[in-house]
Amino acid sequence: MQTAVVLFTSDLRLHDHPPLCAALAAADRVVPLFVRDEAIAATGFPAPNRQAFLADCLAALDAGLRERGGRLVVRSGDVVEQVCRVATETGATEVHMAGDVSGYAQRREERLERALAADGRALRVHDGVVTALAPGEVTPASRDHFAVFTPYFRKWRAQHGRGVRSAPRRVPVPEDVRSERLPARRRLSGVSPGLAPGGEQEGRRRLAAWLRDGLASYAGRQDDLGDDATSRLSPHLHFGTLSPVEVVQRAGRGGGPGAEAFVRQLAWRDFHHQVLAARPAASREDYRTHHDRWRHGRAAEEETAAWREGRTGYPVVDAALRQLRHEGWMHNRGRLLTASFLTKTLYVDWRVGARHFLELLVDGDIANNQLNWQWAAGTGTDTRPNRVLNPLAQAARYDPQGTYVRRWIPELAGLEGRTVHEPWRLAADERAARGYPGPIVDLADARTRFEHARGTGRGRQP
Incomplete structure (x- = not known):
């Protein structure tokens, strides 16, 4: 009886799953396997929000497999070791998985292929899955x-x-293969209160x-x-x-x-x-460097802390960062303007912002997070690398009624018109009563600083 292993990674579904379809076509039984990777855990990448969403995804995947006569097998440890161990235990001759793009994923795939080949087994990698x-x-x-x-x-x-594949009707799984208990969202701490279900x-x-x-x-x-x-x-x-x-x-x-x-x-x-x-190194190095000498020191650290907390004094920036903390998600326009504010208005290294996003974003993805941050910082693929997003112009254009700001900044409830985006226009006593901070930086001064650092001429602020 032929057995194949299907290694699930960033493809936690049954509909349109080429590795699973191929395994079912090639073998009598399959082992749907997910490995909780200790190497990734050691990096801190599995932040609470993604851990919670992952728990939902694994529970749903297991439930879908059980409806089809199977179940999900969960192991923890080194991925290569665990996959080879499961293949040995079940007599599997092939392992199927989706191809991925990060440097770590590419190295993991190479290690797994060598280890399986040394034992007479084959790795089948399917592209166009993630x-x-x-x-x-x-x-x-x-x-x-x-x-x-x-x-x-x-x-x-x-x-x-390619065409879209249907979900399989049956997934026969060997009965005696051992599995750990599925993770559960309720056992996790530090999860954003507004995190959506997975x-x-x-x-x-x-x-x-x-x-x-x-x-x-x-x-x-x-x-x-x-x-x-x-x-x-x-x-x-x-x-x-x-x-x-x-x-x-x-x-x-x-x-x-x-x-x-x-x-x-x-x-x-x-x-x-x-x-x-x-270019796997683009996850940590400038894709197109400008040899930036990013700001460090106490002032930069204090401004970065205010940015993280959503207390920069620019309401549309702060609203986006507060949404991130509450939901583990942020509107795409908010991502662009908060990233521009940190890297170009405050002139702080894009890696600092990318790391903060990865600590909270449920969709924190190395390719999209790091390269979007590089795009905003002007070190990536943007063909206008020195553009600066003015938070006041952005607010007037994309939140003209102040709906978004009032939703996330209760200190500014009841304000209308320009005042909700420029609360420094309020009288001093009302500003103090509301408890919302003044701007941590002057936009014109910050623009001049950035232009000097990048050696650019003054241009229109979009």
Whole structure:
């Protein structure tokens, strides 16, 4: 009787799962395996919010497998050791897994392939599982990846891609293979109080609701902070409870400006993955360096602390950072303007901000988090690396009624018009009574400092 192992990583679903489909086609039994990686745990990457969401995802995956006559096997330790151990225990001849892009994932895959081969077993890696289009599937002439999004997108959307696979009806699993207890959200501390639930069923429910009620109007509302008209599917794409291939195909069926704008955002996700696959060091080093001498010292540390706490004195920046702390998620426009504020207005190293986001973001993804931070800092793929997002201009454009600010900053409740975004206009006694801080930096002075540091000329603040 043939047995195969399916190693789940960032693909915690049963619908459109090529590794699982291939294993079921090649073997009589499969072992659906998830390894709680001790090497990743040692880095601090599994922050409480992602641990909680992961617990939901694993519980849902196990439930889906049990409905199909199987179950999820959970182990802890070194991934390579645990996979080889399970393969030996069950007599599996093949291991199937999704390809991934980080330097760590690439090294893990190489180690696993060597270890399995030494024991006469095969590793089957399936690309196009965690992204809609596999990294390297489209490349420019004479280069290994696209460094600019627009030409990448032109080639990306011209690809037809693979078909969407149905979830299997049955998943026969060996009865005697040992499994640890599933993790549970309730056992975790430090989880954001507003963290959304995870799991494939929840992801599919949210996707259906988004396609029905939100997609058509996305093009005109995607940056509106007050409306919060984004899909909020990013955590499900990060954990793979939704297939990016399926999401792209289902979203693109209806056509129209909303679908086009949304699919473009999914292409940005693939773009960042193909950059990181080709340049793994970009997770920690400047992709395009300007030899920045980022600010250090007491003043920079105090300003960074105020930024983390949502007390910079610029309400739209603070609202976004408070949303992050409460929900473990932040609106995309908020991510851009808070990152620009830290790296260009305060001139603090992008790695400081990226680390804070990874401590809280449920969708904290090395490719998207690090490379979006580099884009905002001007050290990444942005073709206008010295642009500075003015928080007052951003607030006027994307939160004109102050809805977003009042939602997250109760100190400013009741304020209208420009005052909600510029509370320093209030009388001194009212400012003191509300307890909201004044600005920690003057925007004009900060702009001059950044221009001097980068050696740029004065330009319009977008």
